[in-house]
Amino acid sequence: MLRRWSSGRPIGLHPPQVNGRCADSTGLPCDGLLRLLSFNIQVGISTERYRHYLTRGWQHLLPHRGRAGNLQKIGALLGDYDLVALQEVDGGSLRSGFVNQVQHLAELGAFPYWYQQLNRNLGRFAQHSNGVLSRLRPCRLEDHPLPGPPGRGAILLAFGEGADALAVVVMHLALGAGTRTRQLAYIRELIGGYRHQVLMGDMNTHALDLLQHSPLRDLGLLAPQVEATFPSWRPQRCLDHILLSPGLALERVAVLSQPISDHLPVAVDIRLPAALCGALAPQPKPLATGSLP
Secondary structure (H helix, E strand, O other): OOOEEEEOOOOOOOOOEEOOEEEOOOOOEOOOEEEEEEEEOHHHOOOOOOOHHHHOHHHHOOOOOHHHHHHHHHHHHHOOOOEEEEEEEEOOOHHHOOOOHHHHHHHHOOOOEEEEEEEEEOOOOOEEEEEEEEOOOOOEEEEEEOOOOOOOEEEEEEEOOHHHOEEEEEEEOOOOHHHHHHHHHHHHHHHOOOOEEEEEEEOOOOHHHHHHOOOOHHHOOEOOOOOOOEOOOOOOEOOEEEEEOOOOEEEEEEEOOOOOOOOOOEEEEEEOOHHHHHHOOOOOOOOOOOOOO
């Protein structure tokens, strides 16, 4: 299975700006402001009523003309952000017209770096994936299948070196509480050595469960967003989150009123501490284009 971290720029070169703002030699913005977004895009399917899960269910298997327009809308939305976590994206199969949706959205949003995590490979019929789009180049990227039935995964990115690095985990957790607990215990082990942590994704449960009744409970994470994200046409449940460690200052949080998918996207702006920016290595080691070990 190809693990893909690709760049439209030569490897080892950092974009001189981050979303129109000055970037330092690490690729992080000089002002320390990071704009984050998490979005379950439901492979580009627009769902506006519960009955659409039945009447539009065929779109999970076959291509349809409206998908391209939906992806255009999503791409226009993503352009305002520095780091985007995507769930339920297709890596290029019959239903998506053999378009790698992670790469396509990176191009639409002018992101220089993107990564596709293929979690369930059904050949030409479906390529169930998570994705990351970034204007920053991490020093480290790890691809982790999560415990439980195959099909769920997490992506760990580290910006900087050692315990002072910023660790970002992108995930799509299981529906079942028992399996989800095992997955969160695994993620807890991944991030335990980092002081600054961001967890992003469709976590399929509410913040109270994550912060007080899960293996994450000892980390002191914050869940700044309280608005519901699902279903997008009449939000009632808060399933999508961006969780932050206490040392990351919150500037803005919003659930965006963009009913393109069956989930609404979550946006957070954070300010990195000066000590974190100063501790980052001036030049990360190059990654090989197109693949990771």
